[in-house]
Amino acid sequence: MSIPPVIRTEGLTRTYDAGRNAVHALRQVNLTIERGEMVAVMGASGSGKSTMMNILGCLDTPTAGTYWLDGERVDGLDRDARADIRNRKIGFVFQGFNLLSRTSAIDNVELPLLYDHSGRHLDTQALAAAALARVGLSDRADHHPSELSGGQQQRVAIARALVTEPALILADEPTGNLDSRTSVEVMALFQELNEQGVTIVLVTHEPDIARYAGRIVEMRDGRILRDEPVSNRHDARADLRALGTAVEEAAV
Ligand SMILES: Nc1ncnc2c1ncn2[C@@H]1O[C@H](COP(=O)(O)OP(=O)(O)O)[C@@H](O)[C@H]1O
Numbered sequence: 001m002s003i004p005p006v007i008r009t010e011g012l013t014r015t016y017d018a019g020r021n022a023v024h025a026l027r028q029v030n031l032t033i034e035r036g037e038m039v040a041v042m043g044a045s046g047s048g049k050s051t052m053m054n055i056l057g058c059l060d061t062p063t064a065g066t067y068w069l070d071g072e073r074v075d076g077l078d079r080d081a082r083a084d085i086r087n088r089k090i091g092f093v094f095q096g097f098n099l100l101s102r103t104s105a106i107d108n109v110e111l112p113l114l115y116d117h118s119g120r121h122l123d124t125q126a127l128a129a130a131a132l133a134r135v136g137l138s139d140r141a142d143h144h145p146s147e148l149s150g151g152q153q154q155r156v157a158i159a160r161a162l163v164t165e166p167a168l169i170l171a172d173e174p175t176g177n178l179d180s181r182t183s184v185e186v187m188a189l190f191q192e193l194n195e196q197g198v199t200i201v202l203v204t205h206e207p208d209i210a211r212y213a214g215r216i217v218e219m220r221d222g223r224i225l226r227d228e229p230v231s232n233r234h235d236a237r238a239d240l241r242a243l244g245t246a247v248e249e250a251a252v
C-alpha cells in the first residue's frame with residue numbers, strides 16, 4: 001500500500017454568504033501535498049489564503065469539494081470530529097505565537113497532549129521536554145513567554161505544534177512578527193524539521209521567505225495561479241552564517 005498524500009483536495013470551494021452578495025473565496029481548488037514536502041502559499045490580500053488554511057486545518061468546512069487529510073476524508077465532518085482529527089493530525093503555528101502568557105514554556109508545549117484524550121501520550125512532561133529540545137530551548141523550559149525573545153517564543157510555539165507528532169504543520173505568516181534575522185532563524189528550524197520528514201505548509205507574503213520552501217503555491221481570486229517547485233531553494237543555515245559574517249565584518 002502506498003503512503004497517501006498528507007493533503008489532497010478536489011474542487012475545493014468556499015463561498016461566504018455576505019448579505020446579498022456571495023463571496024467566492026475558494027473556487028474549485030485541486031491541491032495535493034505529499035508527505036515530507038515544505039510548501040509556501042503566497043498571494044495578495046483577499047486571494048483566499050486564510051480561507052484555504054482554515055479548511056486545510058479543519059477549522060472550517062468547504063461549501064463543495066472533497067478533502068482527504070492523511071488519507072481520511074474530512075470535508076463532511078462535524079465540529080467535534082474535526083476537533084478530534086485536528087488534535088491528532090495537525091500542529092498550528094501562528095503569526096502572533098499564541099502562547100499562554102502565565103504559563104511556562106514547557107507547560108505551553110505540553111498543552112496539546114493534555115487536550116488529547118486518546119490515552120496514547122503517557123509521559124506528557126517528558127514529551128514536552130523532548131519537543132523543546134528539538135527546537136533548541138531546553139534551557140528555557142521554565143521561562144514565561146514575556147521572558148523570551150520573539151524568536152524564542154515562536155520556537156516554543158513550533159515545539160507545541162510538534163509535540164503530538166502531527167502529520168502536518170500549518171503555519172500562517174510564522175515570521176510576520178519577527179525581524180529579518182530572526183525570520184531566517186525560524187526558517188532554518190523549519191528546514192531542519194522538514195529534513196527530518198515533517199510536512200510543513202506555511203503562508204507568507206514575503207518572496208524571500210517563500211524561497212526557503214521547496215514549492216510555492218500562489219493564489220489569486222480563490223484559485224491557484226501558480227504551483228511550482230522552487231528552482232534555487234535557499235538554505236537558511238547558510239544565509240545565517242553569511243549574516244553572521246556580515247555582522248562581524250561590520251563590527252571590525
Ligand atoms: N467570514 C467571512 N465572511 C465573508 N467574506 C469573507 C470572510 N472571510 C473572508 N472573506 C472574503 O473571502 C475572500 C478571501 O479572504 P481570505 O481567505 O481571508 O484571503 P487572504 O487570507 O488571502 O487575505 C476575501 O474577499 C474576503 O473578504
Ligand SMILES: [Mg+2]
Binds near residue numbers: 049050051
Ligand atoms: Mg489571510
